Amino acid sequence: MKDFKFDVDRVREQFPCLSKTVNGNAAAFLDGPGGSQVPVRVVEKINDYLFYHNANSHGSFLTSKESDRLYWHAREVFADFLNCSPEEVTFGANTSSNNFMLALSLVRTMKAGDEIIITEIDHEGNRSPWRTLEDFGMVVKCVKVDPVDCVLDFEDYREKLSERTKIVAINWAANACGTITDVKKFIDLAHEYGALTVVDAVHYAPHKWIDVKRIGTDFLLCSPYKFFGPRFGVLYVKKEVGDQVKTIRVMADDNTEMPFKFETGTVPMELACGAAEAVEFIADIGAKYEGCFEEELRGCDDGRRKRIIAGMLAIEAYEEPLAKKLRAELGKIEGIKIYGPKEDYPRTPTVCFTVEGANAADIGKYLGEKGIFVWDGDFYAVEIINNVWNLTEAGGLVRIGLAPYNTENEIDRAVSAIGQFCRELRG
Ligand SMILES: Cc1ncc(COP(=O)(O)O)c(C=O)c1O
Missing domain, CATH: 3.40.640.10 (Type I PLP-dependent aspartate aminotransferase-like (Major domain))
Structure with missing residues (x-):
């Protein structure tokens, strides 16, 4: 990857829903794994x-x-x-x-x-x-x-x-x-x-x-x-x-x-x-960043497939560092347990956690009122969440999932609000 700088503003302007506010706060759609937002086209x-x-x-x-x-x-x-x-x-x-x-x-x-x-x-x-x-x-x-x-x-x-x-x-x-x-x-x-x-x-x-x-x-x-x-x-x-x-x-x-x-x-x-x-939307992201992924795209014929791969590589290259930061910052908050593979293991930019002594639904609601949209529960991954991890009583997990329209500022807001929730919980 060379000279890669993702133009998140260009992506965001295509999603009208991102202009929503909740109690005066801009909505942060960190609920991607449940379903992403949809661009105008x-x-x-x-x-x-x-x-x-x-x-x-x-x-x-x-x-x-x-x-x-x-x-x-x-x-x-x-x-x-x-x-x-x-x-x-x-x-x-x-x-x-x-x-x-x-x-x-x-x-x-x-x-x-x-x-x-x-x-x-x-x-x-x-x-x-x-x-x-x-x-x-x-x-x-x-x-x-x-x-x-x-x-x-x-x-x-x-x-x-x-x-x-x-x-x-x-x-x-x-x-x-x-x-x-x-x-x-x-x-x-x-x-x-x-x-x-x-x-x-x-x-x-x-x-x-x-x-x-x-x-x-x-x-x-x-x-x-x-x-x-x-x-x-x-x-x-x-x-x-x-x-x-x-x-x-x-x-x-x-x-x-x-x-x-x-x-x-x-x-x-x-x-x-x-x-x-929606696939063409990804391919158009790829058209913009193809040059940054020459190495990764070597051997790909020119055309839509190549642009789709370039688009996915750009999305991944943008999302990964944000997810890494999110895991690192959440890991510093007392009482938080992150569920997922070891840091160097292949994974998506989806971060799931519990807060000791809190129900996941209460965290989801607290964040939702601040305009930070995350999922809580078992997300129909019932076997692992309820039976392997026994999280039924805890309300399952809180899940933050990234999409290419999310920003570093949204990650910072989420981390800060979760930290505040934990401090309020401990009194
Ligand atoms: C990993 C996974 N598999 C399957 C499904 C079910 O997909 P659908 O909602 O299209 O039936 C989901 C939905 O969230 C999912 O996340």
Whole structure:
């Protein structure tokens, strides 16, 4: 990386919501892992679709043809985002829905006693769909997480894998503690046993660039509302695998063509347009900073994919030092315990903590009244937060997540307010 200076003001001016105030304080949106804010251009794209191209698919008249073209264009944009072909990009309401659809599809060709591996670190969006298959006679096993290092236990995974394993559903970045897992290692081993792999990249996608070919997964999920888009879900399906899968959808046995066979009914085309525009927003950030990442981008062909990678590298290079500062400053406050991997371990800029003697909800409320928006609770990472860390009574964790529109001043405000909360707590 050379001569990198992120123009955060240029980013911020595209997000109208950042002008909100609470009790006279500027709102600081540190709630990104729950869903990011949306730039004007994304909303305009959705409006444009609904105003001028709105029609159902596969008609023989103008707006329907335009609609089909725009919908396919969205697949092309996500193909660049993921490094796959447009036929491998499928869309749905959100990641959880896509994953339920996938689970209920795959179970059509499974038999009682087949095994599925999930993990303790995952969000329920990548656990509940697979656990549902227990009702169909499948056996679900769960890989342990180290409660201190917050890293999945690879030896436990190895022991749980066998010829009976048909599916491994794994997390790329944990929304509860930010841990980034070396998913390629898990995927390679799963494939040695002939199991299919499903990667939850929902918390990974807003912070790092994705290459589905490099990790070799069969399926991957992400949710554009976590990276500047509308509420929407994207499911990557490896073509040679998808061709073989019996799916669930309207008249599934007649609709066997990729990618349509993975879309259960009428699709939210306007949201696909908005989601694709969110990726273009990232690519435009990349266009500005490509020169700073010549080394990292060596070998990339010019075009949208290269700009997307450059955009994600710029976002990461901006967010990382802020997150580091946040962890360092929070660590100095008496009574705070940060949950996450060791400092040098791969992680997202998401910082989770408890305050000794306080309920997480009270901290969230205290900060919210000062215009500092953070999440508290279990964020549906129920297993790790409530059962591994036993934080139910403490109200779970407080979670601060960074986005490229956050500023150092917002971090300083958050740290100062949390420090004040702790001092008031101790009297
Ligand atoms: C890591 C992770 N996986 C899955 C999900 C579920 O995604 P969706 O809300 O699109 O169903 C979330 C949502 O917060 C998440 O953070």
